Amino acid sequence: MSKQKKDISQAAAAEVLHDSDFADYDSKRKNRSRYMSLGSEGRRRQRVLIHGAAFVITVDDKEKLQLWPDHSVYIVNGKIKEVFPADKGRIPVSDIDLIYDASKRGGIIISPGFVNAHSHPPMYLLRSSMMLDKGNVVEQVAKMARLEGKMTDEDFFLGALGDFTEEQKNGITTTLSHYGVFDPVEEAAKASQQNVINAISAVSNSHPENTPALVEKILRRKNSYFTKPAIAVHYLHKASPAQLAKIKQLVKKHRVLFTMHAAESEEWVQENVEKFGERTVETLERLGLASSQVLLSHCVHLSGREIDLIKKYKIGVVHLPTSNKLHKSGEFDFVEFVKRGAADQVCLGTDSVISKNSLDLLSEALQTRITHLHKHRVLYEDLFRMVTSQAAKILKLGKVGKILPGYQADIAFWKLKDRGFLPYNEKEPLSLVGNMITHGGRNIRDLMIKGEFIISNRVHNLVNESALLVKLQEAHMALRKRIGK
Numbered sequence: 001m002s003k004q005k006k007d008i009s010q011a012a013a014a015e016v017l018h019d020s021d022f023a024d025y026d027s028k029r030k031n032r033s034r035y036m037s038l039g040s041e042g043r044r045r046q047r048v049l050i051h052g053a054a055f056v057i058t059v060d061d062k063e064k065l066q067l068w069p070d071h072s073v074y075i076v077n078g079k080i081k082e083v084f085p086a087d088k089g090r091i092p093v094s095d096i097d098l099i100y101d102a103s104k105r106g107g108i109i110i111s112p113g114f115v116n117a118h119s120h121p122p123m124y125l126l127r128s129s130m131m132l133d134k135g136n137v138v139e140q141v142a143k144m145a146r147l148e149g150k151m152t153d154e155d156f157f158l159g160a161l162g163d164f165t166e167e168q169k170n171g172i173t174t175t176l177s178h179y180g181v182f183d184p185v186e187e188a189a190k191a192s193q194q195n196v197i198n199a200i201s202a203v204s205n206s207h208p209e210n211t212p213a214l215v216e217k218i219l220r221r222k223n224s225y226f227t228k229p230a231i232a233v234h235y236l237h238k239a240s241p242a243q244l245a246k247i248k249q250l251v252k253k254h255r256v257l258f259t260m261h262a263a264e265s266e267e268w269v270q271e272n273v274e275k276f277g278e279r280t281v282e283t284l285e286r287l288g289l290a291s292s293q294v295l296l297s298h299c300v301h302l303s304g305r306e307i308d309l310i311k312k313y314k315i316g317v318v319h320l321p322t323s324n325k326l327h328k329s330g331e332f333d334f335v336e337f338v339k340r341g342a343a344d345q346v347c348l349g350t351d352s353v354i355s356k357n358s359l360d361l362l363s364e365a366l367q368t369r370i371t372h373l374h375k376h377r378v379l380y381e382d383l384f385r386m387v388t389s390q391a392a393k394i395l396k397l398g399k400v401g402k403i404l405p406g407y408q409a410d411i412a413f414w415k416l417k418d419r420g421f422l423p424y425n426e427k428e429p430l431s432l433v434g435n436m437i438t439h440g441g442r443n444i445r446d447l448m449i450k451g452e453f454i455i456s457n458r459v460h461n462l463v464n465e466s467a468l469l470v471k472l473q474e475a476h477m478a479l480r481k482r483i484g485k
């Protein structure tokens, strides 16, 4: 895999990426390693056997949650080829380049890598710029926006890299980035090998130079990028009818996702009513924009009719309960989504570090459970679907989000003999999924994206995490200095 050390991020990347390549990951923490290379040195490991995982947790092809004990997974060229009981199927040694032993020392649980449907990665650099302790939230948001306005391309790149690598440690392998810049997010995705939907704002407060024409330029070259381009607007009512007509044409022509914040507060809903004479989802319908290619974040203040429209047009919804709580936005009406048959169109996201201080989806799943418990119990199996297969379907990722033959090999490796997993009821292993979520966030041991180990033995193979953190700290303080704070 080649290093990305060009353009905007050249200097920054050179300092935070490892010199070595994938070839040496089995030498790290050698005595604790689970890796055994069979291929010749330096050759890419295209055929990987994950041997004897204590459990494979996945949603199956009938959308049912499964926990298969003592299973192996065989991966070829980034795709899952076979999933089988460890004591049954045999793969000839000559067909394996790398074995990962998931059976020893208490065993490893594997799950699909999680899918984060809403984030603002470059804002990672602003962590702690908004201390929700003393002071007034409105003033703090204004201060934060001033800092954001002074960020450079290198800052955006470092922030996004910090965000993606933190997500990876928490088992997330796909991220939808909603932001005003494209290239720095593209570079950070390449450097960390994170799967990224790169939704660039066509109309943006923080980046007033962005236009639908700029987005069109990117979409014309959409197959030449590492990330998957998409279109964003901050809020629908920030765009003019002419801009929305152009966006509609681009969504149709390029078959890309179109995402926006929607009904986060009653105030924003009223601004939409003032501008368009109706509520957000009604505007989408009237303008011919309502479709399964649309993804709405927050959706706290929707009318029953709007939820019916979401159902009718199969619009995707990202639920962000931690963000809603911190910003006092109100409470997402999960019960209405269940009643109106649209609950399977809901997935979860992290938002930025300004709205949730750990970029992880297990704690967001727990937050979802707790937030709605007084009215409705969101089952653990449903929460697990919301961060894997259901999210992949909503984001139109194709064969992503399950550990089944034919699926992309995006896999998170979790140590079973760990706080929070144990003890569990061996006669009812489904209780492990409950344990996984109720314990809140946890770090993975290893992480695979498209068949390549990105993290091995808890060490990132591409990004020097220690150097990155130092760099982020320096960039953060330099940014404060630029605005004199």
Ligand SMILES: [Zn+2]
Binding pocket: 118, 119, 120, 261, 297, 351, 352
């Ligand atoms: Zn957001």
